[in-house]
Amino acid sequence: MAKxxxxxxxxxxxxxxxxxxGCMGMSAFYGTPKPEPDMINLIHHAINAGVTFLDTSDVYGPKTNEMLLGKALKGGMREKVELATKFGIKYDGAWEVNGDPAYVRxxxxxSLQRLGVDCIDLxxxxxxxxxxxxxxxxxxLKKLVEEGKIKYVGLSEASASTxxxxxxVHPITAVQLEWSLWSRDVEQEIIPTCRELGIGIVAYSPLGRGFFSSGSKMIEKLEDNxxxxxLPRLQPENLxxxxxxxERxxxxxxxxxxxxSQLALAWVHHQGNDVVPIPGTTKIENLEQNIGALSVKLPPEEMAELESIASADSVKGARYGPDLTTYVDSETPPLSSWKA
Known part of the structure; x- marks a missing residue:
């Protein structure tokens, strides 16, 4: 396989x-957590194949996904990867978002402790x-960079003005957002803002949360948890x-x-060299199929055809249900309002 x-x-x-x-589905949100030895094996397989950019968060599990990565990166693997994790979403009976400085620290x-590292790359x-x-x-976050605890800073699902x-305050290296053939709203304002400022773009759920792997049949395979x-898009009235x-x-x-799935993923890859998709999987054969998408070449006329198929009105249903606090495209109050 090509590197x-x-x-x-x-x-x-x-x-x-x-x-x-994307490592989330190994431990959280997508049904029962998968066996740890299998997931460590999958992570090692990815690294050896050249997929070295690993994405986790403290809310996946919560905490267990970071611990899994910590185990997988023992024995010399840490030096081979670019490790990204996140903070800010807490679950204590209800979802809460926290950007308070003491909480950030x-x-x-x-996260450093669970991952078993002395510095987080992103x-x-x-x-x-x-x-x-x-x-x-x-x-x-700037202080944490200066102290050598993190190398680069990113934001996820932030508005253009945010x-x-x-x-x-401090250069943003990457913005992570949902971008795929069925989530294209970010193209209007957020993507151009990132490009103007020289910020990288990390596309999560580039396969529409698995929809582009098996279509509507995926619903039958999902566990109750x-x-x-x-998700609104997967409800019968929208599906x-x-x-x-x-089908198209x-x-x-x-x-x-x-x-x-390779075609859907190739479309994201063709958005530019500043875009890195992070498809998640728990199976080695799917990982290899995802890597294969890098070899799928799409000339301009095929890109145009895909984009006409996946126009704004081609998808029914919101990205999330109303119960999930996502703060997509959200603003923060002005600095003058802050009382520490």
Whole structure:
């Protein structure tokens, strides 16, 4: 298998594999956590294949996914990877987002310990705290960079204006957001802002949370405790409509001699060298299929065809249910309002 190429992520000096590995589903949200030895084996397989950009968060598990990565990176593996984790989402009976400086520091220290490392390569604010000015949160992250606890700073699901304000305090290396053939709203304002500021783009759920792997059939395979069962786009009233998108992408994939998921992933890869998708998987064969998407070439006319299939009205249903506090495209209060 061809080696996965390396790319510069953002303009601050971070270099990563052109495709990353989202590790969330190994431990959380997508049904029963998978056996630890199998997941460590999968992570090692990814690293040996050149997928070295690993993505986790303290809320995955919670905490258990970071601990899994800590075990997987023992014995010389740490030096081979670019490790990204996140802080900011807490679950204490209800979802809460926290960007308070004392919490930022405590979360970072705890993540370092669970991961068994002395420095995190890329540390994201997982969601934006709408009560704390972004400048205050970023001020603490800047201190953590100066202390050598983190190398680079990222934001996830932040609005364009929040990204701009944060970038003034300390350069943002990457913004993580949902981007795929069925989530394209970020193209209007957030992607252009990142490009203007030299910020890398990390696309999570590039396969539409598995929808582009098996279409509407995926619902039948989901366990009862899989949070995707509650996503509006996968509810019966929307799924009938959304199935058409999958079928049309599937037809194109057949013509190209690749799988539907490879075509969907190749579309994200073709958005530019500043975009790194991080598909998640728990199976080695799916990992290899995802790496294969790097070899799928899409000339402009095929990109245009895919984009006409996946236009704004081709998907029914919101990205999340109303019960989930996502703070997508969210603002923080002005700095002048802050009373420490």
């Amino acid at each position: 996965v190429p390396r790319v510069k992520l953002g303009s601050q000096g971070l270099e990563v594999s052109a495709q990353g590995l 405590a979360a970072c220290e705890a 540390y994201y604010q997982h969601r934006i705290d709408t009560r704390v000015p972004i400048e205050i949160t970023m001020g603490e 990204i701009r304000r944060a970038h003034v 899989d949070f995707r069962k509650n 009938e409509h959304n199935k058409i998108l999958y 992408v599937n037809e194109l994939a057949k013509k190209k001699g690749c799988t539907t």
